[in-house]
Amino acid sequence: MLERLSNSAAETWARAQDAAGQILAPSVRLGVTGLSRSGKTVFITSLVHNLLAGNALPFFEPLAQKRIVKAYLEPQPDDAVPRFDYEANLAKLTGPAPEWPEGTRHISELRLTLEFSPTAMMRRALGTKTMHLDIVDYPGEWLLDLPLLDLTYEEWSRQSISQAREAVRASAAKDWLNFLSTTNAVAKKDEQVAKKGAEIFTQYLRKCREESLSLSSLPPGRFLMPGDMAGSPAFTFFPLETPDNAMVPRNSLWSMMERRYRAYKTHVVVPFYRDHFARLDRQIVLADVLTVVNAGAAAVEDLERALTDVLRCYRQGQNAWHSLFTGRRIDRIVFAATKADHLHHTNHDRLEAILQLIAKKSIQRASFSGADVRAFALASVRVTSEAEAKYGNDRLPCIVGVPVKGERLGSRMFDGKEQLAIFPGDLPEDPALALTPEWLDSGAGSAHFVRFRPQKQIGLEFGQSAVLQHIRLDRALNFLIGDKLS
Ligand SMILES: Nc1nc2c(ncn2[C@@H]2O[C@H](COP(=O)(O)OP(=O)(O)OP(=O)(O)O)[C@@H](O)[C@H]2O)c(=O)[nH]1
Numbered sequence: 001m002l003e004r005l006s007n008s009a010a011e012t013w014a015r016a017q018d019a020a021g022q023i024l025a026p027s028v029r030l031g032v033t034g035l036s037r038s039g040k041t042v043f044i045t046s047l048v049h050n051l052l053a054g055n056a057l058p059f060f061e062p063l064a065q066k067r068i069v070k071a072y073l074e075p076q077p078d079d080a081v082p083r084f085d086y087e088a089n090l091a092k093l094t095g096p097a098p099e100w101p102e103g104t105r106h107i108s109e110l111r112l113t114l115e116f117s118p119t120a121m122m123r124r125a126l127g128t129k130t131m132h133l134d135i136v137d138y139p140g141e142w143l144l145d146l147p148l149l150d151l152t153y154e155e156w157s158r159q160s161i162s163q164a165r166e167a168v169r170a171s172a173a174k175d176w177l178n179f180l181s182t183t184n185a186v187a188k189k190d191e192q193v194a195k196k197g198a199e200i201f202t203q204y205l206r207k208c209r210e211e212s213l214s215l216s217s218l219p220p221g222r223f224l225m226p227g228d229m230a231g232s233p234a235f236t237f238f239p240l241e242t243p244d245n246a247m248v249p250r251n252s253l254w255s256m257m258e259r260r261y262r263a264y265k266t267h268v269v270v271p272f273y274r275d276h277f278a279r280l281d282r283q284i285v286l287a288d289v290l291t292v293v294n295a296g297a298a299a300v301e302d303l304e305r306a307l308t309d310v311l312r313c314y315r316q317g318q319n320a321w322h323s324l325f326t327g328r329r330i331d332r333i334v335f336a337a338t339k340a341d342h343l344h345h346t347n348h349d350r351l352e353a354i355l356q357l358i359a360k361k362s363i364q365r366a367s368f369s370g371a372d373v374r375a376f377a378l379a380s381v382r383v384t385s386e387a388e389a390k391y392g393n394d395r396l397p398c399i400v401g402v403p404v405k406g407e408r409l410g411s412r413m414f415d416g417k418e419q420l421a422i423f424p425g426d427l428p429e430d431p432a433l434a435l436t437p438e439w440l441d442s443g444a445g446s447a448h449f450v451r452f453r454p455q456k457q458i459g460l461e462f463g464q465s466a467v468l469q470h471i472r473l474d475r476a477l478n479f480l481i482g483d484k485l486s
């Protein structure tokens with residue numbers, strides 16, 4: 001396996017280009033990832049829009065200090081990666097009938113160029129400087145594949161089967177475990193069994209991802225998020241119980257699965273690592289933490305496991321495969337809890353504290369050091385406002401918004417026009433309490449969440465430009481790139 005990991009000519013060329021470009025105008029490659037529906041597309045669209053429009057980002061120091069002279073989009077440096085469809089996404093969010101952008105299934109990239117005046121007097125005297133911000137949007141499912149590079153097929157099979165037997169996965173895993181119990185690993189290889197097994201295994205992973213379970217750690221990532229190679233043999237495998245026999249026949253199902261697992265790593269995981277992951281400077285990992293908290297203790301634990309795995313990928317020098325690539329070094333990582341506008345502002349700090357605690361535990365579990373890791377709670381696009389509702393003698397802090405058509409709350413179904421004020425519930429002040437199984441599984445955490453529509457921009461009909469409201473986007477941005485603009 002390892003010899004296949006050696007640097008390819010393409011990688012060397014990409015790096016030479018990177019290095020040459022750095023001299024003319026430095027670039028920062030920012031990876032934006034998170035599981036499906038975590039809010040990557042909306043995050044990038046809002047971030048770029050707010051920077052291009054010079055909107056209020058009071059905690060983004062370079063802008064607050066009026067040092068950003070110009071911001072504009074430029075063609076991206078990587079010809080083989082699709083461009084992030086910024087214009088279409090923005091048009092959806094800010095059109096006359098605003099909608100959320102479509103889900104995305106591929107990696108994409110966008111280059112935003114910033115001209116800025118440096119902070120130091122001496123450097124400022126030399127004029128403005130230019131920095132390219134290359135934003136790379138890729139599925140978190142692919143990132144969670146990187147740990148597979150350290151696992152043999154046998155180790156991965158053992159791990160996957162023992163996870164499938166965990167109580168929380170019991171109902172989702174039933175069909176898959178039944179199939180496994182009737183499958184003989186040393187029987188003759190059979191393409192139809194391979195196909196069927198991969199299908200049932202994928203269905204199981206899909207069920208684990210559904211909102212009621214909201215599990216995060218579900219490799220192989222391309223089973224859920226295939227990209228371009230869907231249906232190829234490298235995708236047609238599944239875990240098997242380790243056979244007792246010392247000698248496994250070469251034409252057995254086990255050997256076939258083992259070879260395909262290796263092919264998956266060679267043709268899918270390694271190229272992703274080499275061409276994208278190893279070239280990043282900064283990383284933000286988005287997570288829909290509220291949905292995870294709502295799903296209960298097992299989902300939170302799985303998020304923690306996923307973040308631990310993510311951090312292990314960044315432990316440079318400690319992974320066997322890491323040393324084979326001379327990648328850039330990620331020195332700042334943000335974990336962000338998205339959609340904070342589902343909570344009243346009095347709960348934003350609490351949500352952030354919960355994610356901070358999850359991150360802290362993950363850092364410990366991964367024995368991670370080497371990059372500065374921060375946690376933020378944010379809403380890339382704020383679509384709710386706040387109000388107080390009288391309830392008996394109490395006044396409840398509510399959020400107000402227009403639920404997406406077809407959303408339900410109890411027996412009520414929404415038409416996409418009606419406005420709703422709900423009390424979304426309170427997170428505990430002490431984050432440690434919020435992470436106890438007692439609280440998570442007591443139902444106390446299951447706030448009433450519905451998806452809200454983006455709001456119509458006021459003033460558009462008078463020719464004013466759109467302003468995407470956000471919550472704390474500027475703080476995350478300042479940590480991610482503020483220092484590069486000093
Ligand atoms: N209220 C609120 N909802 C948000 C916000 N960001 C994202 N959402 C919701 O989350 C959904 C998914 O957001 P996307 O940005 O498309 O998520 P993604 O990670 O790009 O998803 P995939 O492309 O499917 O992987 C949206 O359709 C919205 O319903 C936010 O800031 N506030």
Ligand SMILES: [Mg+2]
Nearest residue numbers: 040041103104
């Ligand atoms: Mg997307």
